Amino acid sequence: MSTDNKTDEQDVNTTYAADNEQTADNQEDVAAQDTQAEASPEASELEKARVQAEENYQRLLRVQADFDNFRRRARAEKEDFAKYASLKLIEQLLPIVDNFDRALASSKETKDFDALAKGLDMTYRGMDQLLTAEGLKPIEAVGQPFNPEFHQAVMQVESDEHEEGIVVEELQKGYILKDKVIRPAMVKVSV
Known part of the structure; x- marks a missing residue:
């Protein structure tokens, strides 16, 4: 082979090698761009998620503060209500x-x-x-059958005029407030 052919061959090989290197560099650049393009949506999605998480966290802090304030106000109102009921x-x-x-x-x-x-x-x-x-009413006791819901028996007495289990005397008046017994009548009951 002649030197010219060798030189041409070397030039072709060099050109081919250079083209291959350039193609490889281009492929790497394209791959890097593809990777960045692929990473970029993931990175932007990740950043969006971080921003959303921070917003949610701030919203949570505000809601907790509002709830604490509500509890404090409700407790104060309840104390005032009890104080001035x-x-x-x-x-x-x-x-x-x-x-x-x-x-x-x-x-x-x-x-x-x-x-x-x-x-x-x-x-x-x-x-x-x-x-x-x-809404306060006195409990009727004398002459009524003994009822432990309304009467508190403190004594039992023998009575000829009343049958057994009848209230014969009221020692202390009992009272009902609306539907609740607030003090039973203290009574003597016949035996």
Whole structure:
């Protein structure tokens, strides 16, 4: 072979090698671009997920703070309600207390016990009306069959006029507030 052929062959090989290297470089560049293109959507999706997670976390913190504030407010309202629950009843009792004060002051000045008894009776009726309006009722006891839900037997007595298990005497009045027994009547029961 001639030197010219060898040179041509070398040139062709060099050109072929250079083309192969360039093709390989191009393929690597294309692969890198493909990888970046493939990684880029994954990276952007990952970044979107991180942003969404941060937003959710911040929203959670706000909701927790709102809930803590709600609990604090509800507790304070409940304490205020319990503290002032009897306010309405107390306001209604004040005129009765005023009547007691007037009756006591008048009885000390005049020593008129009939007027005192009359004043106390009027005051008692005012108190009774107020308590009845609030739903308080006395428990009927004397002459009724003994009922442990409404009566508390403290004594048993023999009685010729009552059959067994009948309340013969009331020692302390019992009361029902609306539908609940707040104090059973203390009674004597026949045997």
